[in-house]
Amino acid sequence: MLNLMKKRLLSRIIVFALLVGSFAAIKVVAQDAENAAPQGDSTATVADPAAEESVSETPAEEPAAPALVGDAARGKDLFVGNISFTNGGPTCNSCHNVNMAGVITGGALALDLTQAHSRLDRAGIEGVISGLPYPQMRQSYEPRPVTEQEIADIAAFLEEADKQAAANSTASIGGVMLGGGIVGAVVLLILISLFWIKRKKRAVNYSIYKRQIKST
Numbered sequence: 001m002l003n004l005m006k007k008r009l010l011s012r013i014i015v016f017a018l019l020v021g022s023f024a025a026i027k028v029v030a031q032d033a034e035n036a037a038p039q040g041d042s043t044a045t046v047a048d049p050a051a052e053e054s055v056s057e058t059p060a061e062e063p064a065a066p067a068l069v070g071d072a073a074r075g076k077d078l079f080v081g082n083i084s085f086t087n088g089g090p091t092c093n094s095c096h097n098v099n100m101a102g103v104i105t106g107g108a109l110a111l112d113l114t115q116a117h118s119r120l121d122r123a124g125i126e127g128v129i130s131g132l133p134y135p136q137m138r139q140s141y142e143p144r145p146v147t148e149q150e151i152a153d154i155a156a157f158l159e160e161a162d163k164q165a166a167a168n169s170t171a172s173i174g175g176v177m178l179g180g181g182i183v184g185a186v187v188l189l190i191l192i193s194l195f196w197i198k199r200k201k202r203a204v205n206y207s208i209y210k211r212q213i214k215s216t
Ligand code: HEC
Pocket: 090, 091, 092, 093, 094, 095, 096, 109, 110, 111, 112, 113, 116, 119, 120, 124, 125, 128, 129, 134, 136, 137, 140, 146, 154
């Protein structure tokens, strides 16, 4: 009797501890997601082309039309330095970081450009690269101007990076929450079923009763 009560108490304590634990875990995860700042790595400065698989070998098309269509894949290669600028300017990611899958971490000297498109729009980004309002960028690119097509490509790449970042940030938090919930539920079900196996299936006096019936 005492033994049974002890077991029940133990099982309740375990379930309670599990619940408290999972709540704490969910809280930590949520807080982490909130605090997750865009990581800029100050040690990584220059792109390492060997570490990056070259993504596409799109032929450089130079349309005569004034409205240039940017090629995001080419823009990415230019940004990280897989392709050199026509006029030999430094890679953008020696100063800027962009958070995107497959893009090597960039410098932390200047603003993170992951969401530059949201801040500036395409025209704003193109304006910065062609107009060079910032001294550091002017020093780098005034003597070695970035071509119109390259500007359009980079603007397309930054638009793409911005879109992916927006999609990822919501998807990853939702995914973690959903995954955590499912795992927690499965663990609880397994534990409950383990205790359930040992449950008293019949009345405590069942066997005594049966024995007595037989003997009469
Ligand atoms: C020598 C370092 C350096 C390089 C190389 C460089 N930038 Fe910059 N960039 C800066 C600095 C400094 C600023 C000013 C904002 C800041 O202080 O972070 C800036 C600002 C910008 C901004 C405006 C950001 C905003 O949200 O206001 C854009 C867009 C930009 N750079 C794009 C580029 C692109 C594209 C390239 C490659 C063609 C590039 N930069 C290369 C240093 C650099």
